[in-house]
Amino acid sequence: MTQMKRRLLLRNFLTFLLPTLIPVLLLGTLSSVIIQQYVKSNIQTESSNILNQTKSNVELILNELDSLNVYFMTNAVEFVRLKALLQKPKFELDDYAALATIKNYIDAPAMARPFIDSIYIYLDNDKKQFITSSSGGFERVDSYYDDGWYQSYLDHNEPNLIWTEMRSVKKSTFSVTDTQLITIYRKLSLSSQEDGVIVLNIDPKYIENLFHPLSTLQNQQIFIISRDGQILANSGNSSFPQAADAAALASVPYGSIYRSDSGMEPLYVFKAHSDKYGWTFYSTVPRRTLYSAPNTLTNITLGVILISLLIGTTITFMLNRKNRNDLRHIVNILQLAQQGKPLPEPPEQVKDVYSYITHGILTKFIEQHYLTAMLSERKQRARVMELQALQAQLNPHFLFNTLETLSWKVVSLTGKPNEANRMIDNLAKILRYALDGNPKNAILQKEIKFTQSYIDIQKVQYKDKFDVQWAYSPDVLKYNVPKLLLQPLIENSLYHGIKEKEGPCKIKVKIRKSGDELIVTVLDNGIGMSREKLREVETQLRQQAQDNDALQASHIGLSNTHKRLVITYGENYGLIIRSKTHWGTVVRCRIPI
Incomplete structure (x- = not known):
């Protein structure tokens, strides 16, 4: 019994906790991975x-250097002057005017552009003079x-002009403090030799x-490093990057992690290079920024799992105690049943699965004899149906042989084939x-053939007394229709329309295809029906279509055909009858193809 209690406790524990913990764990893990990839x-x-x-913004700023260079390169007179x-x-007086013209050209951008500190124009001369916007x-x-x-101009021997x-x-x-400047040099030359330099x-x-305003991510840092590894501008206030970092960052692939020797946390590095000025633009983001949201989600998931464990454990112990009491009650019922003693009354209200099982056990004791009787009755019915099936196999064979015997008997009496x-x-x-x-079912061609035998x-x-006209195109003969569809309709025209009318009459059978349906129409010019009679026939058709018993109508052929169509194709299909006294009757039906 103790082992059973332990098993029951373990089963309840797994039943309540696993369905809760597994979805939370899977959802938390999947969400963490997806969020990490998204971030x-x-x-x-x-x-x-x-x-x-x-x-783009920085290169737009530096275009001022190109403007000055283009000015002197395209205005050779000004350059030489x-x-x-x-x-x-x-x-002389003209020299001052020329100097003012050149000075105005370099002063204008220096005064209009707040980012320009000063502009120098130096052309090689013995006096080492230069013109400045300052x-x-x-x-x-x-x-x-x-x-x-x-x-710096004198020491620069590399082929690059900038x-x-x-x-x-x-x-x-x-001045007590130094002013930090980014100095950009652009060599000037009208010939093959260098003539000077523009300093911006x-x-x-x-x-x-x-x-x-561009740093949208937490702790994101943007900085620019020159071709020589100098840090030109930095959005952060930290000591990163140092000169050693600048050299190492050049070899870090785009989107990779960089670990500084200074002990800083790992950084994701992104960069873009300006070929014209030799500048590299860097954006670094701490790796913890990437894992911030997933780590938060992981902590939440662990918290939910812990709470679920506490709640699930409490519910499991409470339920286990209740189940032990229910199990003890069930065992007591089984023992009373085996001993033949009176069973306790079933619960008035089923509240849980064990009460339901207990109630079911009591119900099964009561229903046992009834089910045995039902099983015996079904076996008897199966035997009767088997005998009826065997008898049904003999009846058609007997009828065919009898008709064949009658046919030969008629021939023997008359000495030749005759009408009978x-x-x-x-x-x-x-x-x-x-x-x-x-x-x-049968194909329409076969149905028409055997209907002609009836005619x-x-x-x-x-x-x-009557004549039958057929109206159909050969392409409809290949479709399936219910067996003995036409014979009851023609029989109805004969016995209820033409038989009671004097003189010769006509029956017309029209078959046509309309969309995915065959429209079958049987018309006669018999005595027809009054409105009251037609309403009575339609009522009989509806009642017989809903009645599962044998057909008992005066128009049994119509009722049988109508019911077969409704059973086979649905309520929207069946016979439609139109009739008028002394004019005749029209019976129409639709067959899906």
Whole structure:
């Protein structure tokens, strides 16, 4: 008994907890994986869009350098004049006008563009003079507060015409702090030799301010690294990236994880490169950002599982105690039944499965003898049906042999085939057609053939009283129709319409195809029916179609045919009758094909 209790407890535990825990565990795991993939894809898409937008904005800023270069390259006179002015020891009046023109061209973008700190134009000259947007005229390199760019120009021996560097400049001798500038160099040349350089100094804070509205992800960092590995602009306030990081990031594939030697958390790295300026735009996102939502979902899932365990365990112990009491009650009932003692009353209200089982056991004791009697009765019915089936196999065989004997007897009496002999042969054909093969359906061609045999029999009786006309196209003969469909309709026309009318009459059978149906119409010009009689016949057809007993109607042929059509094809199919006194009757039906 103790082992049974343990088994029952384990079964209840699994029954209540597994259906709860498995869906929660599967749903939580699947959701975590899907969300992780979605977040990663979203980060890649957003980072790519941000980098492309940043690249476009920065390159648009740097186009000012191209404008200055194009100006001097396309205005050779201005270029030569500026170079001559830089060499002159003393200016004339026209020289001041020319200087003002050139100065205005470089001052305009420097004043209109807040991101431009200053612009220098230097053409090789012995005095080392250059023109700048920061002052009113020429400046000498050796006496100007910013001379670092000149040494960079002299040291640059690489073939690329544009290069960038990050510089610190003290704008005056009184400045305490240095000013950080992004300096972009563009060599000038009208011939094969280098003639000078355009220096564009940009405030990096302006570019960094462009990054802030673009950083949509948590702890996302955007920065730019030059071709030489210098960090030009950075949206973050952290010490990352360092120079060592800049060199290492160049080899990190797009969308991969980078682990810094400084001990920072792993980062997803996305980048876009500007071939024109040699800048690389980076976007980094901490890996924990990717796993933030999945980790939260995992914690929620674990919490739900823990709560489910607590609730399920409590319910399991409560249910197990109740089931033990119910099981003890069932065992008591079985013991009383075996001992032949009175059984307890069944519960008035079934509340749970064990009460239902107990009630079922009591019910089975009561119904046992009744079921035994029912089984015996069904066996008896099966034997009777078997005997009827064997008898039904003998009846058609007996009828065919009898008709054949009668036919030969008539021939022997008359000495030759005669009208009676032909009637018997037609009757045998109809009987064989009705009983052989498929008991329900036959092709229309065969149906018409054996209906004609019935007409030939009636012609002997009625002589020239009626004539049958057929109207159909050959293409309808291949379709299946219910067996003995036409014979009852023609019989109805004979016995209820033509028989009681004086003079010759006609029966017309029309068969046509309409869509996916055959329309069969039998018309006669017999005595017809009054409205009251027609209403009575229609009522009989409806009643007989709903009655499962034997047909007991005056128009038994119509009733039989109508009921067979309704049973075979449904309530929407059946016979439609139209009739008028002294005019005749029309019977129509539809057959699906």
